[in-house]
Amino acid sequence: MATWEDAHWESSVDSGVPHRDQRSGRYQRYVPDPIDGVALAVGGEVSRQVAKVERSIRALNGPGAEGLAGIARFLLRSEAIASSRIEGIAPSAQQVALAELGQSETIRGVSNQAQLVANNMTIVRAATTELVETDVLTVDHIVELHRSLLPDEPRHHGLRTVQNWIGTSSWTPIGASYVPPDPAQVPAHMADLVDYMNGSAYAPLIQAAVVHAQFETIHPFTDGNGRVGRALVHTVLARRGLTEHAVLPISLVLATLRDQYVAGLTDFRHSSPAGSAAASASTNAWLITFVDAAALAVEQSEALMARINELRGVWQDRLTAHRTASGMRSTPRADSAVARLLRRLPEAPVLTATTLARILDVSFPAASAALDELHRAGILTTKSIERGARAYVAREVLDLITLSARPRT
Template identity: 40%
Template sequence: MAKLLQQRWVGNVDGGALSRRDRGSGVYRAYLPDPLAGRPIMLASETAADVADAEVAIARLDAEAKALVETETLSRLLLRAEAIASSRIEGLEIGARRLLRAEAARELEGEPSDVTAAEVLANIDAMAVATSANGPGEAVTEDALLEIHRRLLTGTRLAQHAGQLREEQNWIGGSSFNPCSAEFVPPPPEYVPELMRDLIDFCNRDDLPAVAQAAIAHAQFETIHPFADGNGRTGRALIHVVLRRRGAVERVVAPVSLILATWSDSYIDGLNRFRHIGRADSRQAVDDLNTWVARFAAACARAAGDATLFEAKAMELEQSWRARLAPVRANSALDLLLGKLVGAPILTVSTAASLTDRSFPAANTAVERLVAAGILRQLSVGRRNRVFESPEVISAFTALERRLASPGGDTRISAPERPVPRRPAR
């Protein structure tokens, strides 16, 4: 039975410059959730319908992306969007163009000088692990989650905690020095290993709709808060781990975190509702679980719908490029690069050669044709380490970010709920 555990915090009497409140001792209450094993999951008919709609939308995105745009290309761009959004929820903000340029710098120099961008790029690496960690029907493992977390924290100031379950109490909100005024205190560290084993077992069930299972797994993960830092991003990566295992998606990542960031108040309220006190089968607990699952399903449906619109825009761009460049010889470096450009809006000639599996000279010729047609523009000066940008792709991506940041799906009608790039100039 879920309950609050009364705990005592022993303060630091030698806290130096800390205030009396921050260095003092006190009492706090840590939340101990019910394990998911054996917990009755009763979905109301309306919630079940919302879940079914979300699964149809996700499946449509996955299928139409394969039919209309080279899947890996779209997936890479949506993965980037998802990673940016996951970081934004935790206060790490960075625009798409800045991130893309840092990614190019990493390719050329080994490590970008932009520290903030480097942390978001680590988030992208972790998300990439999440989307490929397991295939349909393959078991979710704790090692896979630890690897995602390790990649998130490697190279940051908290690298010593990477890939390790926490051994200390953590908390959300309130003072940075003690949990006595926190908004939420997760379970004490001694409960974490068993709760994680229970969560992994739940992720490997097959008796719930995939979206409902992902919703509950994500909420339980965020409730356990098993790491010293990086819980939010790892927990959102877990969403894709579950959906992929259940076969709900193959390669295309619907940017759910973009919607969760836009609906942040609803998101946080939904997580708090999920954290019931008392019996899991009480009417209030069941109602609150349904509230959370329905909100999560709505976020999935919205994310998939907006991503599908972007996918159509990507196809439109590629068709317009081919018309501008006609004739384009089939299977040439130019032909192959046109199919990859949406997923690589900022690239080098070396990147182009790798994406197309063609020689450097062939890729260079293709890039020069794209520059001459106004499809690419050179950012750096000189012949060596040249970087090129596709303004049309970045404009389309910016429009997607703005749409996903608006509660109503259009920033001209409802203002964005989080920082977004300016609307591209026409």
């Protein structure tokens, strides 16, 4: 049965920190139930909402979803930024886009936080490809995912062998808002988690919700648990075939509903007999939080697609006006570098001629001319990125990412 167990903390700190952080004493840590093979009574209202939201997700990702595929990287970038903000990491959308550019070119002035988020984007893509194609997931897959998300922090690699906690100070779990299970229990809990992930007893959204909450409850790493837990949501949804063309930006929603998110995870951590009505009620409370976030994520995706389509219309009008005033034909050829660049801007809002030449497979002069034309049309601005080099920025795309991540009121 899931329970809160008493444990004793013996402090090894006797100076250099406030007296309250030097305390030894009793605290409580959580022991979760296994989830693989455990009966879960999903409430009728929750079940109907799950079915409705999953239909919406399939429609978003199904046939005719070219619009979503066209903004897949936009959604991934927005999702990565939102995920980082949940952990208190908040680089600007422009910094993240510059960090992406810096993965293939030399860019000065990019923050470490932006580089971290750009790396997270790369890893989330891997989680929805490599892990999706794996026949059987193992604990080692999740350990490797974590290692990839924290490549420069080897001290945090591997399942934890020490007690960790959330809240209070860095020195003592006494008074923490949540203390996960004894480190000795972590391997068994993680083995149970991957067994559940490899099954399909419940609907994809329910499975993703339970996996995320159980992972965060186990808190198997000394750092980076939030990043891995959110990546696992995308892994489950993609493995179950629910998301195909792009990630569902659930973190984008959860980042704006922070209090509800924490309350939902707290509800999930019950202390009732496994399979009991009380245990199911606690799990259902979390499912409602998660499924409602998924529904909002669908709405957010639809709204973002509509806004980007509107923005493309505005850009086309500006380009037409510029070309007409310059004595050129009003619209460029569909296969021209300019036209192709215009279609790619939501995916790549910060570009150099070198990067664009590689993306479009055109010459450097052709890429430079296309960027310069959109700059003169008022669609792109410029930013110095290195001595004698500049990037072209689709500011309105970055503003749209920033707007979408604002907290809901």
